[in-house]
Amino acid sequence: MANPTTIQPAEGKLGILLPGLGAVATTFIAGVLAMRQGLAAPIGSLTQTGTVRLGKRTEGRSPKIKDFVPLAGLDDLVFGGWDIFPEDTYQAALKAGVLDARLLDQVRPEMEAIRPWPAVFDNKYCKRLHGEHRKKGANWMDLAEQLMKDITDFKAKHGISRMVMIWCASTEIYLQPTEVHATVAAFEKGLRDNDPNIAPSMVYAYAAIKMGIPYANGAPNLSGDVPALVELARELKVPICGKDFKTGQTLMKTILAPGFKARLLGVNGWFSTNILGNRDGEVLDDPESFKTKEESKLSVLSSILQPHLYPELYENLYHKVRINYYPPRGDNKESWDNIDIFGWLGYPMQIKINFLCRDSILAAPIVLDLALFLDLAGRTGMRGIQEWLSFYFKSPQHAPGLYAEHDLFIQLMKLKNTLRYLKGEELITHLGIEYYD
Numbered sequence: 001m002a003n004p005t006t007i008q009p010a011e012g013k014l015g016i017l018l019p020g021l022g023a024v025a026t027t028f029i030a031g032v033l034a035m036r037q038g039l040a041a042p043i044g045s046l047t048q049t050g051t052v053r054l055g056k057r058t059e060g061r062s063p064k065i066k067d068f069v070p071l072a073g074l075d076d077l078v079f080g081g082w083d084i085f086p087e088d089t090y091q092a093a094l095k096a097g098v099l100d101a102r103l104l105d106q107v108r109p110e111m112e113a114i115r116p117w118p119a120v121f122d123n124k125y126c127k128r129l130h131g132e133h134r135k136k137g138a139n140w141m142d143l144a145e146q147l148m149k150d151i152t153d154f155k156a157k158h159g160i161s162r163m164v165m166i167w168c169a170s171t172e173i174y175l176q177p178t179e180v181h182a183t184v185a186a187f188e189k190g191l192r193d194n195d196p197n198i199a200p201s202m203v204y205a206y207a208a209i210k211m212g213i214p215y216a217n218g219a220p221n222l223s224g225d226v227p228a229l230v231e232l233a234r235e236l237k238v239p240i241c242g243k244d245f246k247t248g249q250t251l252m253k254t255i256l257a258p259g260f261k262a263r264l265l266g267v268n269g270w271f272s273t274n275i276l277g278n279r280d281g282e283v284l285d286d287p288e289s290f291k292t293k294e295e296s297k298l299s300v301l302s303s304i305l306q307p308h309l310y311p312e313l314y315e316n317l318y319h320k321v322r323i324n325y326y327p328p329r330g331d332n333k334e335s336w337d338n339i340d341i342f343g344w345l346g347y348p349m350q351i352k353i354n355f356l357c358r359d360s361i362l363a364a365p366i367v368l369d370l371a372l373f374l375d376l377a378g379r380t381g382m383r384g385i386q387e388w389l390s391f392y393f394k395s396p397q398h399a400p401g402l403y404a405e406h407d408l409f410i411q412l413m414k415l416k417n418t419l420r421y422l423k424g425e426e427l428i429t430h431l432g433i434e435y436y437d
C-alpha cells in the first residue's frame with residue numbers, strides 16, 4: 001500500500017455558492033433540505049449512495065464512498081447564491097416547476113430564507129434573459145470585488161469554515177480564448193479595462209479562485225476554462241473543474257458509444273433532437289448560446305469513438321444535435337436519437353432512443369457530488385484542473401495537449417482510483433490474473 005495523502009478533516013460548515021438560482025440550483029437545494037428531514041433518499045449521488053471496492057475481490061471490502069473519504073455531511077451545508085431575478089429560492093423553485101409543491105412546502109421556510117444577491121450580468125452574453133437584480137460597477141474588477149464582499153459577508157453571517165462555488169447560471173454566448181485570457185496579468189488588466197472578451201461567468205470564477213474557493217462550471221461557456229484562470233488556480237492552490245453537467249442525451253451517448261466501440265460496431269450517423277421548455281431551453285433558443293452548447297455536445301462522440309484509430313468504423317460519422325424550445329414541456333425534456341450503426345460485412349442496423357427525462361432531477365445530484373468532492377480536493381491540497389471529476393461533465397476540462405476522456409466508465413474508474421490513491425489503497429486495474437494462479 002502507498003502512503004495515504006494527508007486530508008484535513010471536514011470540520012465545520014461548508015458554504016455552497018451558486019451563481020444562478022434557477023431550476024437546477026433550487027432542485028439541488030430543496031433536495032438536500034428534504035434529505036436532511038428524512039423525506040427523500042439521495043438517489044443519483046455517488047458521494048451519498050456509491051461504494052468503492054478496496055483490495056481483492058475476495059476481501060469483501062466495499063465501503064460507501066462517504067465512509068471511505070472524509071466528506072462534508074449534508075447537515076453542514078449552507079447555501080448562498082446570485083440571480084438576476086430577486087425571488088427567494090422557494091419562489092424560484094415553484095416557478096421552475098420541477099418539484100411538487102407538496103415537497104417544496106415542507107422545506108419552505110428554509111428556502112424562503114435563501115434570497116439571491118444581485119448578479120453580475122450583461123445581456124450581451126445572455127440575450128434572452130431580462131432581469132434587473134444586478135450589480136452596478138465601474139468595471140469587471142469592481143464587480144468581482146463586490147462578489148468577494150458578498151462571499152465574505154455570507155461566511156461571517158453563517159460561521160462557515162470552507163466554501164465551494166458551482167456555476168448553475170444560464171449558458172452564455174460562444175467565446176473563444178483570446179490574448180486577455182492568456183495570463184493572469186493580462187486577465188486582471190482586462191478586468192480593470194472592462195474587456196468585452198471577459199464574460200460574467202469568468203468574473204465569478206475569478207472571484208472564487210482569488211479567494212481560494214474551489215470552482216466548478218456546470219454550463220458549457222468557458223468561465224474558468226481559460227489559461228489565466230487555470231494558472232491562477234494552480235498558483236493559489238485551488239481546485240477547479242468543468243464544463244457542462246453531463247445529463248440527459250449526452251449521458252446516454254457516453255454510456256452507449258463506449259459499448260459500440262468495445263464491440264467494434266461501426267457508426268455512420270447519430271441524429272439527436274430534443275424538446276425542452278424551461279428557462280434553460282429559452283436561453284438556448286438564442287443561436288449564440290446554442291452554439292456554446294452545441295460545441296459541448298458534439299465533441300463527445302468523436303472523442304470516444306476515436307475515428308483516427310478506427311477510420312473504417314467512424315470516419316464518416318454524421319453527428320447532428322438539435323435543441324428545440326417548446327414551453328409546454330417545462331423541465332421535462334424529451335429527446336430522440338436515431339443511431340445508424342453497421343456490423344459484420346457492413347450490414348446496417350438502427351437504434352432508436354426516446355428518453356423522457358427530467359433535466360434538473362439528473363443535474364441536482366451532480367451539483368451535490370461536485371460540491372463535496374471539490375471540498376475534499378481543497379482539503380487535500382489538490383490544485384488546478386481536477387480531471388478525476390470529468391465523470392460529471394460533457395466537456396471535461398483537461399490539461400493542454402491531452403484529449404478529454406469522455407467514456408463514462410473510464411471516468412468512473414479514474415474517480416474511484418483517485419479516492420483509493422488519496423487513501424493509500426491499492427489502485428484497481430481489473431487484471432485479476434492472480435485469482436487463477
Ligand SMILES: NC(=O)c1ccc[n+]([C@@H]2O[C@H](COP(=O)([O-])OP(=O)(O)OC[C@H]3O[C@@H](n4cnc5c(N)ncnc54)[C@H](O)[C@@H]3O)[C@@H](O)[C@H]2O)c1
Pocket residue numbers: 019020021022023024025082083084085096119120121122126129131167168169170171200201218219220244245246247248278279280359360362363
Ligand atoms: N439541467 C441539466 O440537465 C443541465 C445539464 C447541463 C448543463 N446545464 C446548465 O446548467 C445551467 C442551469 O440550468 P437551469 O435549468 O437551472 O437553468 P435556469 O434558466 O432555470 O437557471 C439559470 C438561472 O441563472 C440565472 N442567471 C443567468 N445569468 C446569471 C448571472 N450572470 N449571474 C447570476 N444568475 C444568472 C437566471 O436568471 C436563471 O435563474 C444552464 O447553463 C444549463 O445549460 C443544465
